Amino acid sequence: MSLRRGRPLGHRPCCGRFRSSHGGGGCRGVFTELVSHDLNARKPAVAGVEGDVLGLAGHLSCATQLPAVAGGGDGCVGGGDASVRDQREDAGSLTRVSLRLYDTATRELRDFEPVEPGRVGLYICGLTTQGVPHIGHVRFAVAFDILRRWLVRGHGYDVTLVRNVTDIDDKILNKSAEHDRPWWAWSYTHERATTQALERLGVLPPTYEPRATGHISEMIELIDLLIERGHAYPAADDSGDVYFDVRSWPDYGELTHQKLDDMEPATDADPRGKRDPRDFALWKGHKQGEPETASWPTPYGRGRPGWHLECSAMARKYLGDTFDIHGGGVDLRFPHHENEQAQSRAAGLGFARYWMHNAWVTLSGEKMSKSLGNTLTVAELTKTVPPLVLRYYLGAAHYRSTIEYGDRSLEEAQAAVERIEGYLQRALEVVGESPETLRDEAAGTDVPQGFADALDDDVNVPEALAVLFGAVREGNKTLEQAGGADRATVRHTLLAVLAMTDVLGISPFDPIWGASGATGASDAVLDALVRAQLDARAAARADHDFATADSIRNQLADVGVIIEDTPAGARWSLASDAGTR
Ligand SMILES: Nc1ncnc2c1ncn2[C@@H]1O[C@H](COP(=O)(O)OP(=O)(O)OP(=O)(O)O)[C@@H](O)[C@H]1O
Numbered sequence: 001m002s003l004r005r006g007r008p009l010g011h012r013p014c015c016g017r018f019r020s021s022h023g024g025g026g027c028r029g030v031f032t033e034l035v036s037h038d039l040n041a042r043k044p045a046v047a048g049v050e051g052d053v054l055g056l057a058g059h060l061s062c063a064t065q066l067p068a069v070a071g072g073g074d075g076c077v078g079g080g081d082a083s084v085r086d087q088r089e090d091a092g093s094l095t096r097v098s099l100r101l102y103d104t105a106t107r108e109l110r111d112f113e114p115v116e117p118g119r120v121g122l123y124i125c126g127l128t129t130q131g132v133p134h135i136g137h138v139r140f141a142v143a144f145d146i147l148r149r150w151l152v153r154g155h156g157y158d159v160t161l162v163r164n165v166t167d168i169d170d171k172i173l174n175k176s177a178e179h180d181r182p183w184w185a186w187s188y189t190h191e192r193a194t195t196q197a198l199e200r201l202g203v204l205p206p207t208y209e210p211r212a213t214g215h216i217s218e219m220i221e222l223i224d225l226l227i228e229r230g231h232a233y234p235a236a237d238d239s240g241d242v243y244f245d246v247r248s249w250p251d252y253g254e255l256t257h258q259k260l261d262d263m264e265p266a267t268d269a270d271p272r273g274k275r276d277p278r279d280f281a282l283w284k285g286h287k288q289g290e291p292e293t294a295s296w297p298t299p300y301g302r303g304r305p306g307w308h309l310e311c312s313a314m315a316r317k318y319l320g321d322t323f324d325i326h327g328g329g330v331d332l333r334f335p336h337h338e339n340e341q342a343q344s345r346a347a348g349l350g351f352a353r354y355w356m357h358n359a360w361v362t363l364s365g366e367k368m369s370k371s372l373g374n375t376l377t378v379a380e381l382t383k384t385v386p387p388l389v390l391r392y393y394l395g396a397a398h399y400r401s402t403i404e405y406g407d408r409s410l411e412e413a414q415a416a417v418e419r420i421e422g423y424l425q426r427a428l429e430v431v432g433e434s435p436e437t438l439r440d441e442a443a444g445t446d447v448p449q450g451f452a453d454a455l456d457d458d459v460n461v462p463e464a465l466a467v468l469f470g471a472v473r474e475g476n477k478t479l480e481q482a483g484g485a486d487r488a489t490v491r492h493t494l495l496a497v498l499a500m501t502d503v504l505g506i507s508p509f510d511p512i513w514g515a516s517g518a519t520g521a522s523d524a525v526l527d528a529l530v531r532a533q534l535d536a537r538a539a540a541r542a543d544h545d546f547a548t549a550d551s552i553r554n555q556l557a558d559v560g561v562i563i564e565d566t567p568a569g570a571r572w573s574l575a576s577d578a579g580t581r
């Protein structure tokens, strides 16, 4: 394959099937409850970073809308069409433009070109293991999981994903002390809870998941470098702190487009030992009353990592001095990411070339947050909502749009998942194959052009879903054709839908849902049991024993199993409140 303009090495062009049949139409059935443009950004510690930080204004005219689930989406290509306009390169063949990502540093959509052809280094800031994760906490992981899948599946990149664990900080020390637990036990308990929550939501494990406390020597190395270059200094008092000297770095504020002179020190900034109250801690000296085990020896005295420094040190170790994408929640832009970038660049490193930030999950317009007490934990919510539905819910909105939590929007997500699942099950019946036998083939199937274009347009999942539901609608039409559906046509659409659900991490047949109790193994057992009942009912009807047949039907209905009699036999599904009756 020859190299094409704007396409990285390893980029796998998609086949272009379905291009015209699923790409067009208007935007129908929007989830207005689910998504709003209200960024509701928490006020930064300094002046000057408010406004359209995620670059939404005027850009996502359609990206914040989800396709109709009841009727199938009609596609939603109007809003983002400038970026999905194909470039003609080879005579007679259309190829899509290359991947474009919204870079929150430059505040524009940029063509994505990796440092090293064919490879992508992606760093995302993971959680501080101070508590069990709520659904706001895990949104970033779902959003970047979709990006990662698309980089691999759509572009053939070899992706190294690093998601750190902040396993020591003030909050962890305070909370563990409150609960009379060692800080490391408290931290590890919540690291496990986080891993379980992410696994439950089908988030693929990162390539590396480094803990801050395992990278002290890398941090010291970076501090030494910064001191040597005149950008850091040990505190003037004997606190053992080491600070970054913001005045020594003229580009400080570059990431969030602020000037140092316009910045005010954070209200909780401790000025003792600092040259400037805006200087931030690279290293925190051990304080009296803190556990000895929460400090490590350094040339500057015993202490523990500063939050910002750990990410710079771990990104460098696993991704190199310069890497491709750095991501995280929008609230991390300042001061965390600004400081990460300043200290890394001041140390002579290139650091991240693209910055991506996801918006918040809000409840009644407020950021879902432990401190506000308006949280819903993943563990609690998935007791009543299938993890697949929650995954769909968190991933379906554009990553730069706020998700306002609401029961209705969760129900809509459930309906969307059921629509996909219902279609896939019917199509599988017609082709007479199982999801397991089709898995490998689906993994090698190209996704429709419109779907690829949407994801190449700054991971526009709402638009990609519109294409997916367009295919489901077409697939359903084919299945309903009088005289029986053509098997080859059904199979073709079935594979395309399976491929699309794979990319978004919402394939109902992914074994991960079985492990977490949503579908899969437990469903297979349930299916066998219900089918045995349906066979008994069919036998009763054949014997004209309608009382028994009705009784079986009623028993199933009582536990939430809905039966639909079709020319091909009885089919069953679960009512949305099954299991809670
Ligand atoms: N409501 C939310 N919506 C989206 N992302 C969130 C939300 N709350 C936290 N995050 C993200 O979770 C990640 C980890 O955050 P962190 O562990 O610092 O918790 P936090 O922001 O202090 O949460 P809380 O306010 O609930 O204590 C960050 O990337 C942050 O952007």
Ligand SMILES: [Zn+2]
Residues within 6 Å of the ligand: 124, 125, 126, 311, 336, 340
């Ligand atoms: Zn970080």
